[in-house]
Amino acid sequence: xxxxxxxxxxxxxxxxxxxxxxxxxxxxxxxxxxxxxxxxxxxxxxxxxxxxxxxxxxxxxxxxxxxxxxxxxxxxxxxxxxxxxxxxxxxxxxxxxxxxxxxxxxxxxxxxxxxxxxxxxxxxxxxxxxxxxxxxxxxxxxxxxxxxxxxxxxxxxxxxxxxxxxxxxxxxxxxxxxxxxxxxxxxxxxxxxxxxxxxxxxxxxxxxxxxxxxxxxxxxxxxxxxxxxxxxxxxxxxxxxxxxxxxxxxxxxxxxxxxxxxxxxxxxxxxxxxxxxxxxxxxxxxxxxxxxxx
Numbered sequence: 001x002x003x004x005x006x007x008x009x010x011x012x013x014x015x016x017x018x019x020x021x022x023x024x025x026x027x028x029x030x031x032x033x034x035x036x037x038x039x040x041x042x043x044x045x046x047x048x049x050x051x052x053x054x055x056x057x058x059x060x061x062x063x064x065x066x067x068x069x070x071x072x073x074x075x076x077x078x079x080x081x082x083x084x085x086x087x088x089x090x091x092x093x094x095x096x097x098x099x100x101x102x103x104x105x106x107x108x109x110x111x112x113x114x115x116x117x118x119x120x121x122x123x124x125x126x127x128x129x130x131x132x133x134x135x136x137x138x139x140x141x142x143x144x145x146x147x148x149x150x151x152x153x154x155x156x157x158x159x160x161x162x163x164x165x166x167x168x169x170x171x172x173x174x175x176x177x178x179x180x181x182x183x184x185x186x187x188x189x190x191x192x193x194x195x196x197x198x199x200x201x202x203x204x205x206x207x208x209x210x211x212x213x214x215x216x217x218x219x220x221x222x223x224x225x226x227x228x229x230x231x232x233x234x235x236x237x238x239x240x241x242x243x244x245x246x247x248x249x250x251x252x253x254x255x256x257x258x259x260x261x262x263x264x265x266x267x268x269x270x271x272x273x274x275x276x277x278x279x280x281x282x283x284x285x286x287x288x289x290x291x292x293x294x
Contacts, residue, residue, distance in 0.1 A: 023055055023086050025118060029154035032059040044073075049080050051087075058090050065240045065271075067097045085115050093124045099274040101128050112141075119145045119153050119161075126164045130171075131276045133287060138168035155199055162195035163204035170215065174289050185220055188212055203238040206230040207247075214247055214291045224251050224291065242268040246277040250291035 032040070040060050043053045054077050061070035074090025081087065089111055095104035108125040111118060122141045129138040145153060145161035153161075166188045173184035192208045199205065210230030213223045228251050234244050249264035268278050280288050 022084075022115075023052060025055075025086060025120065026152070026154050028052060028055050029059060029120070029157060032056045032063070033154070033156060037064065048076075051077050051080055051084065054080075055086055055090075062090075062093065067094055070094060085111050085118060089118065089121050089124065092121075096124055096128060101131075104128060116144070117152075119148070119157050123157060123160050123164065126161075126168075130164065130168055131288075133171070135168040135171045135175075139165055139172070142168070150198075156202065159195045159199040159202045160204060162191045162198070163202075163208045166191040166195070166208055167211065170212070171288065174215070181217075181220070185216065201237055203234050203241055203244075206234040206237065207241065207244060210234060210244075210247060214250065215289045224254055227251060227291075240271055242271040242275045243277050245271075246275065246281055247291070250281060254292050 035056070037060050040053070040057045044050070044057050047053055054073050058070045058073035058077070061067070061073060071091060071094035074087045074094070077084050077087035077090065088107055092104045092107035092111070095101070095107075105125065105128050108121050108128070111121040112125055115121070122145050126138045126141045129135075129141065142161045142165035145157065146165060148158075150158060169184045169187040169191070173181045173188065176184065189212065192205065192212065195202065195208065196205050207230070210227045212227075213221065213230065214227035216222050228248065231244050231248050231251075234241065235248075238244075245264040245268035249261040249268070252258075252261040252264065265278060265282070268275055272278075277288060280286060281290060284290065
């Protein structure tokens with residue numbers, strides 16, 4: 001059945017891509033969620049210069065945290081078509097993931113400006129703005145995605161936008177006054193619930209709920225046991241997300257078990273030594289809020 005979906009969507013993607021002069025990225029994202037990695041790799045072996053098939057493979061590598069292979073695939077797209085903004089996005093997303101954010105931001109800002117309907121670039125740029133603590137710009141970028149529905153945006157991209165928006169609103173609430181905490185705090189939970197309905201098994205959903213219960217003040221429902229359950233669920237979905245281990249480390253710091261906390265931090269560092277949350281917690285700056293902060 002997956003093979004049937006693969007070839008049907010591949011035909012549709014190629015047809016619409018030719019007529020528009022670029023890729024039908026929404027269909028390709030949906031296809032990447034519907035086929036196996038082995039099928040995607042085989043499709044590229046059979047047609048190594050097919051941009052649509054390369055794009056699908058690049059997406060699938062990213063989803064599996066195989067970032068270097070993904071970058072190599074997007075480089076191949078640009079070798080076929082140097083003007084492919086989808087290929088440029090893929091290489092910028094790789095730069096973001098290895099923390100070369102200045103270079104990534106420059107490319108992504110250009111893509112968002114020139115191709116405003118290519119919503120994956122908003123997600124990548126939103127990540128950068130978030131960790132630059134530009135939370136207002138993060139919410140603005142996510143709103144550009146969220147004003148559309150699944151007829152224009154693939155479900156995974158839409159869910160990512162809801163979760164990033166919720167995270168940014170949480171930061172705005174944290175740094176704001178009492179009224180901001182109420183209004184923006186409600187926004188956090190509302191958007192997480194929407195994301196959960198759309199795609200409950202997306203790792204960002206339980207991670208987002210875990211962050212909510214870990215980081216909100218007690219008066220708004222802080223519950224570290226609930227947070228731990230959500231983080232464990234997120235870890236079961238995708239054990240290669242370093243942020244999960246950082247937040248779990250905070251839970252064990254609250255429980256006064258530094259040994260267990262250090263184990264989780266080591267796991268996070270093994271996955272991503274440059275992770276922003278790791279340095280935030282180790283330094284106890286808590287720019288992105290620490291679980292013990294309230």
